[in-house]
Structures are given as C-alpha cells and as structure tokens.
Amino acid sequence: MIMRKFLLAGLTAAFTVGLALAGEVAFVKYDAEKKALTVKEGDAEATYTVTDDTKAKRGEKDAKLENVLKYFGEKAKEGAKFEIIVDKDKKTLTEIKLPGKK
Numbered sequence: 001m002i003m004r005k006f007l008l009a010g011l012t013a014a015f016t017v018g019l020a021l022a023g024e025v026a027f028v029k030y031d032a033e034k035k036a037l038t039v040k041e042g043d044a045e046a047t048y049t050v051t052d053d054t055k056a057k058r059g060e061k062d063a064k065l066e067n068v069l070k071y072f073g074e075k076a077k078e079g080a081k082f083e084i085i086v087d088k089d090k091k092t093l094t095e096i097k098l099p100g101k102k
Contacts, residue, residue, distance in 0.1 A: 021090065027080040030072035037072065037093065039084065048086060048093045059100020068096055 025039035025046075038047045056068040085095040 021088075022083060022085045022095075024081055024083050026078075027072065027076045027082065028078060030069065030076070032069065032073050035069075037084075037096075040079075048084070049091055050093050050096075054093045055095040057095065057097040059098075061100070063098070065096075068098060071098070 023041060025041050028038040028040055028045055030037050035050045036047050037050055038045055040046075050065075050069065052065075054065055056063040056065040058068075082099065083097040084093055085097075086092065087094050
C-alpha cells in the first residue's frame with residue numbers, strides 16, 4: 001500500500017514536470033520569418049519556435065500573440081526580461097509572459 005502511494009506520487013511529479021518547463025529569460029532576437037525566438041537562459045542561448053497555439057500575456061492579462069511578436073520584432077531591447085513556458089519537447093513555446101505595463 002505504501003509502495004503504491006510512492007509510485008503514484010512519483011508518476012504524478014514526472015507527468016507534471018514533463019508537460020512544460022517555465023523560467024525567466026532575457027531577450028536576444030526574434031526571427032519573424034522562421035517564427036523563432038532566441039533567448040538567454042543564464043549563460044546559454046536557446047532558440048524556440050512560436051506557433052499559433054502559443055499563448056501570450058502581459059502581466060496577468062491575456063495579450064494578442066501578434067502584438068507580442070511585433071514588440072519583439074520592433075521594440076524589444078536585448079536583455080529585456082520576461083517569462084516563457086516551453087513544451088515538453090523543449091523546442092516549442094506554449095506561453096510568453098511579458099511584465100505588466102507600469
């Protein structure tokens with residue numbers, strides 16, 4: 001019985017972690033043609049694909065993905081901080097969360 005609880009807890013934790021990985025990153029560049037967002041995570045750069053299913057937020061409010069991508073293409077400065085959630089494949093963004101407006 002105890003073993004079953006540990007096994008269930010382990011599977012639940014693995015499933016939850018496997019769904020998505022989140023973290024704060026710094027903006028490097030956005031390639032609109034490839035829909036590829038390059039960010040810096042610590043000392044390493046990573047490039048992720050933006051899809052039509054990627055959600056966007058500004059603060060706690062939903063935002064239009066097209067507006068967020070336009071911001072990355074035209075106004076974002078290298079090093080700007082924001083959060084991302086990456087799908088389990090670690091290549092596709094499921095959510096982009098910009099800081100709220102001041």
